[in-house]
Amino acid sequence: MKYRDLQLSECAGAPILRTLWERFDMSLLLTQSGMMKRSGTPSWLLCFLYVVGLISNCSSVVQMADMAQKDSLLRHMFKSRKLAQYTMSRFFTTSFAWKTFGKKRIEHLQQDEQTQLQEGDVVNLDDTHCAHPYAKQLPFLSWIFDHSTETYAWAMNLVKIQAVLKSGLEYP
Numbered sequence: 001m002k003y004r005d006l007q008l009s010e011c012a013g014a015p016i017l018r019t020l021w022e023r024f025d026m027s028l029l030l031t032q033s034g035m036m037k038r039s040g041t042p043s044w045l046l047c048f049l050y051v052v053g054l055i056s057n058c059s060s061v062v063q064m065a066d067m068a069q070k071d072s073l074l075r076h077m078f079k080s081r082k083l084a085q086y087t088m089s090r091f092f093t094t095s096f097a098w099k100t101f102g103k104k105r106i107e108h109l110q111q112d113e114q115t116q117l118q119e120g121d122v123v124n125l126d127d128t129h130c131a132h133p134y135a136k137q138l139p140f141l142s143w144i145f146d147h148s149t150e151t152y153a154w155a156m157n158l159v160k161i162q163a164v165l166k167s168g169l170e171y172p
Helices: 014-023 026-032 043-055 061-070 072-078 085-093 098-111
Strands: 122-131 142-146 151-164
Touching: 014 026, 014 043, 014 072, 026 043, 026 098, 043 061, 043 072, 043 085, 061 072, 061 085, 122 142
Parallel strands: none
Antiparallel strands: 122 151, 142 151
């Protein structure tokens, strides 16, 4: 793998993630779902950076865009592209066929012997609240009661489906 020799900084798992990304053809699945480019940057690169940013605990797309210029692997991937925060923000607020991408991703995972759901595997359904106390005007936020803290908050209700295989492998 050509990324193995690069020094790592903020996102130590990025080379592993890149290997998995290529193994499951995520770039192809995004393209097949109609997601091509935003401001000249390929959609797969924006999505990859977003996932790396989540793993690195970035709290905003601004931090993710900054990380693309600091990390040696991401710098190599982005080459001469100067990524602005608005590129990522506009990409993720544009209406794309995310359902199509999700279906294609699941189909692809079910074709792989290591990730295919088998008898005895479990599928978890979980919801969580992502609070945004300073952004009450965002259209996707609601005044939601959080049962874990027994309080109300301006939040987004995130629903997650996760496969848990008998082998111990877990994936969304």
